[in-house]
Amino acid sequence: MRLMPRSLLGQVMLALAVALLAAQAISATLLYRASEQRRELALMHAAAFQLLAGSQRSEGGRDYRAIDREMARPLRPRGDGRTRLPRRLRYIESAASPLKPGETRMAEREEMLAGLLETQGIPVDRVEMTIRPMREDERVLQLMRDRPRLRRLHGDMPSDLLVVGLRQQGSDTWQVARLPVPQRDRAPVRTLIMQSIIMFVLLVGILYLVLRRITRPLNALAERTARFGTSGVAAEPLEPTGPDDVSRLITAHNAMEARIGAMLDEKDVMLGAIGHDLKTPLAALRVRVEGVEDATARERMAESIEDITRTLDDILSLARVGRANGDAERTDLSALAASVVEEFEDMGEPVTLAEGERLVAPVHVTWLKRGLRNLVTNALRYAGSARVAVLRGEGGIVLRVDDEGPGIPPDRIADMLEPFARGEASRNRSTGGAGLGLTLARAVAEQHGGKLVLANRPEGGLRAEIRLPA
Incomplete structure (x- = not known):
């Protein structure tokens, strides 16, 4: 499965989406950390205020053992939506640390709270802090047993409770504060998600329209260039559209295509004239050869004229x-x-022709026959026989010609596809032709968007394949 798109539009859109998601992920991380820091600082300030306020209320000298006799009001929500604990649950004084054995202490928060208290002139000897579930706190459970009305509000209780114990220097009394741990604020996350969606829709939509204005004429130009490269026939000029840069490119392509088309037309006219000017005297020469009395000389001269004619035909066809x-x-x-x-x-x-499935493809029949015919002729010339097969290959269709000749040295296979390259140096049959057969077959394959491949068969002989795209 290919994840990276091939087109310019797809790659730019994918890059934008990845960059936007990365930027929003970084923003979300920073926003979350800032929100957690504010939440942490607010909780520590609330704990410090609770201890200071409770300490001032207890300065009247009352015995902390008698505080439990005064019952607090039940839980009630504050104006900001957070749960407010009863006053006597928020602060008490105790002879022992409020932490149970095995509870995890929070060293960083303890140091932060101690620093806040010392800035307020409180001589701190020891601070202990932990978070426990609200329903596992013994004072909450005791309050619920003594106050049936509070039991009915059990479902409104916060889930976690911050328990803080402070012992001042020179004192054996623990000042204990309990605060509900506020839930994490989800509003910034929701805001960031909505912001990301809006940014993504706007940016992607605008960029898509801009890129379509650029890539549409580029796609048309690519298709036009491919057609011209295959046919070599100039068509109507492509209308310049898109931004100025793309429009100038299309205009330049139109001028280049028109000039190349005119040159190719002139070449065809010139080749036709050359063919006519050469074939006419060759035909006249062929007639005159018939008057030569020596039969052997006449036959050799006729064969030479036929060779020149065939070579001329191959050059014009190529x-x-x-x-x-x-x-x-x-x-x-x-x-x-x-x-x-x-x-x-x-x-x-x-x-011979090997049996195979019926395969259909768009081709120029005359030229493809010429290319296949050249491969068979080449096999007959150097091997004496040929086997033709049409089969489905990887990504396309293959026209294959096998022979049982001596093959071609691997270092000369590429050279055999060049014009006027001949194989008599390595193949053991009599020489013949002008060395244009394989070159013409390669040109025919490339005309169809394919290629000509030569390879020596493991069992001996040469395999020539015209590979056409599907």
Whole structure:
């Protein structure tokens, strides 16, 4: 599965989405940390105030053992929505530490609270602090047993309770404060989520419209260039659209395409003239050769003239390949290969066609036949026989020609695809041709968006394949 899109639009949109999500994640982290710090500081200030206020109320000299006899009011919500504990639950004085054995102390909070109290002139000897579930605190349970009305409000109680014990220097009394731990504020997170959604919709929407204005003419230009590269025929100029940079690029492409098309047309006219000017004297020369009395000399001269004519035809065909007069036609490639094989069978050549499935593709029939015919001729010239097959390959369709000749040295395979390269140095049959057959077959394959591949078979011989895209 490919995660990275191929198009410019998709890659930019993906980059924007990733960058936006990363930025919002960082913002959320910073906002959460700031919110936790404010929450922590507020809780410590509330604990310090509770201890100071409770200490001032108890300065009348009352015995802290008698405080429990005064019952507090039940739980009630404050104006800000937080639960307010009864006053006698918020502060008491005790002879022992309020922490139970095994409860976890909070060293950092204890140091922070001690610092706050010392700034208020309280001589701190020891501070102990922990958080316990509200329903596990013995004073809360005692208050609920003594006050049935408080039991009815059991569901409104906060979940956690901060228990703080302070012992001042020179005193054996523990001042104990209990505070409900406020719930984390979810509003900033919700705000950040909504902000992210709004930013994402706005930025992505605006950027999508801008990029579409850029990529649409670029896509049209790419398709136009691909068509021109295949056919070599200039069409109507592409309308310049999009931003100025893209518009200038399209205008420059139109001018380049028109100039190349004119040059190709001039080349075709020139090649036609050259072909006519050369074939006419060759035909006249062929007639004159018939008057030579020596049969051996006459035959050799006639063969030379035929070789020159075939070479001229190959050169003209190679120069014109790709200049197709029309669009590709959907063709049964198995039937196309069968027609080429029948041509050689009619001439008595040992060419066979392997059975295969019916494969259809858009091709230029005349040119593809010419390319396949050249591969079969090459196999017959150097191996004496050929086997043709049409099969489905990786990502496309393969027209394969196998022979049982000596093959080609691996270091010369690439050279054999170049014009006028001949294989007599490595293949043991009599030489022939001008070395343009494989070059023309390669040009035909490239005209269809494919390629020509030569490889030596492990069992011996050469394998030539025209690989066409699906």
